[in-house]
Amino acid sequence: MTLQPVRGMKDILPPESLRWSALEATFRACAAAHGYSEIRTPILEKTELFSRGVGEATDIVEKEMYTFTDRSGDSLTLRPEGTAAVVRSVLSGRSEIGEWPARLYYIGQMFRHERPQKGRLRQFHQLGAELFGTDAPHADAEVIAFLYRFLSQAGLTGVSLQINTLGDPECRPGYNQALADFLAGRDEMLCDDCRRRRLTNPLRVLDCKSEKCIAATADAPSILDMLCDGCRSHFETVESALRGLAVPFERNPRMVRGLDYYRRTTFEFVIPGMGAQNTVAAGGRYDGLAEMLGSRDRIPAIGFAIGVERLLMLTETDTPPVASSDVFIVASSAKFLPEAFLWRMELAEKGVRADIDYECRSMKSQFRRADRSGASVVVVFGEAEWERGMVGYRDMAKGQQEELAVDDAKRRLESLSTGG
RNA sequence: GAGAGUGUAGCUCAGUUGGCAGAGCACCAGGUUGUGGCCCUGGUGGCCGUGGGUUCAAUCCCCAUCACUCUCCCCA
Structure with missing residues (x-):
């Protein structure tokens, strides 16, 4: 019985790993072009960061975190998402970051x-970006357009961008109440789950995929009709900026977020x-998160996260086999192995992949x-x-072989380097 | 947390109404005394997921367990 990886965790081996590094390279380039710099935060954080940041009552915090007590008795958690840690890092490393706005990716x-x-x-992987220090609606449009462009560059097609606003502390409570009141009158039309959700988190009912609930909430009050002036004009500006950038989108007033920290603009790319x-x-957007994590200042921010596994799944293509070497050195007997080995290692220094058979078959x-x-x-x-x-x-494609002096052969081989 | 399906060779999968474990691909060797792809021949390779039970006998039947896949829930 061989040792297996931990349940739900996967090794990423070649050639699959090549797709991963290619995707990451595309993301880094796209991020750099939009002015974003990389941030690397620890995988392990104090549990409190997530319970406060992500939301005590969310499923993630309630039942999905890898939490343990370390040898000093601290409760630590493997990060379940990226944003809370990036905010923590930005707060504690404020002086290094310089002036707002700060643009970071991870x-x-x-x-x-x-x-x-x-x-x-x-264990899954995310590519994410965060823009801190501005609550301008153009920041929202920037982040969404950056994401849209990256997904296109990654080869994703057939996605639909849905956007919504969740309001803010000024107008959301009123909407929540209105929705709760509406749902109270429709209780018997809802699925079992939604009867429960109606009381715990009424917004979630809008997101239910059951036909019953979709029908029952068809004429539910819309957040868009109950926004305060600030949120309404913010949302409208985001929309017009996106139109200006020719980023196609559709409003989805039923879209909800699973994490508590979101305010105003939310968006989702769905297949x-x-x-x-x-x-x-x-x-x-998560304008309140910094304060929830103990910041004295309000630091408005907006960001996104991409599920790498899902993205790679969706962009899967038949990849032609890639040559693993440029040259193969055949030794007719084992006595040539030392010399063949030297050639292999010398060529590697020159950027030419030369393979040999150590077993001298x-x-x-x-x-x-x-x-x-290859x-x-x-x-x-x-x-x-x-x-x-x-x-x-021997030219393998032509099947023609000639004899060359050792030095000439070496020169010819060195010219095979990918650079020249 | 709830439900369904699948675990047999490195890979994809057959199979035995319970009686020596199979194919294709891959790998190795030979056909070609020093030369690839195609072809032919041969060969290596399995605790039939794991533990228990029933049986003269279990890869097959029963129970448990683990893993994987999928669905619900939730989320990226």
Whole structure:
């Protein structure tokens, strides 16, 4: 019985890992182009950061966190999301960050103890970005457009961008009450889950996928009709800025967030017909979070997170096999192994991938390996040639082989470097 | 937290109404005395997920357990 990885956690091996690093490189480039710098925060944080930041009553905090007591007796938690930690870091490293606004991005793994299924693991990865220090609606549009552009660059098609506003402390309570009152009159039309949600978190009922609930809430009051002036004009400006950038979107007044810290603008990129895990990226504004985490100043902010596993799942394509080497050095007998080894290592320094068979199998086998490795050239060390100071130099595509002096062969091989 | 399905070779999967464990691909070797792809021949490789039970006999039946996949819930 071999040791298995922990449930819900996956190894990422080549060639799959190549897709990961390519995606990350695209994200880094796109982030840099928009003026974002990388931030790396610890994977482990004090539990309190998440219970206060994410929300005591959320499912994440209530039942999904990897929490344990360390040897000093502190309660620590593997981060279940990125934003709270980035805010904490920005607050404690304020002097390093300089003037507002601050633009930061991160790449990393998150942990939630859920039942694993398609597009949902216990260790999963997010690409995220946060823009701190401005509550201007154009900041919202910037962040959304950045995300939209990145997803396009990543090759994602068929996504729909949905946006909504959740109001703020001035207008949300009134809406909450109005919705609760409305739902109280429809109780018997709701599914079992929503009867419970109606009391604990009425907004969630709007997000229910059950047909009953969708019908029951068809004429529910809309947050859009109850916004305060500040939130209304903010939302309208975000929309017009997005139109100006030609970012297609649709309003979804039923969209809700699972984390407590969101205010005003929220957005989500969803794939129609993807089942329950159809959100590939999501985000929103969280102007109150810094204060919830103990900041004396209000630090308005907006950000997003992308589910890497989901994004890679959606952009899956048949990847042609990639050549693992440029040259294969065939040694006709084991006595050439030291020399072949030297060549391999010298060529590596010059940026040429040269493979050899350390086991010195039969010529036939070595050529088979050369073929499979995708090498365009095979160099053959053979008894007869070597005595004349020559090696065989075979063009694998043409199937033609010539004899070259050792120095000439080396020169030819060095020119195979990807740079030249 | 609730439900369903699947665990047999490195991979994809057959199979036995309970009686020596199978194929294709992959791998190794040979056909070709020093040369790849195609073809042919042969070979290596399995505690039939794990533990218990029933039985003369269990990969197969029963129970438990673990893992994976999927759904609900929730979320990226």
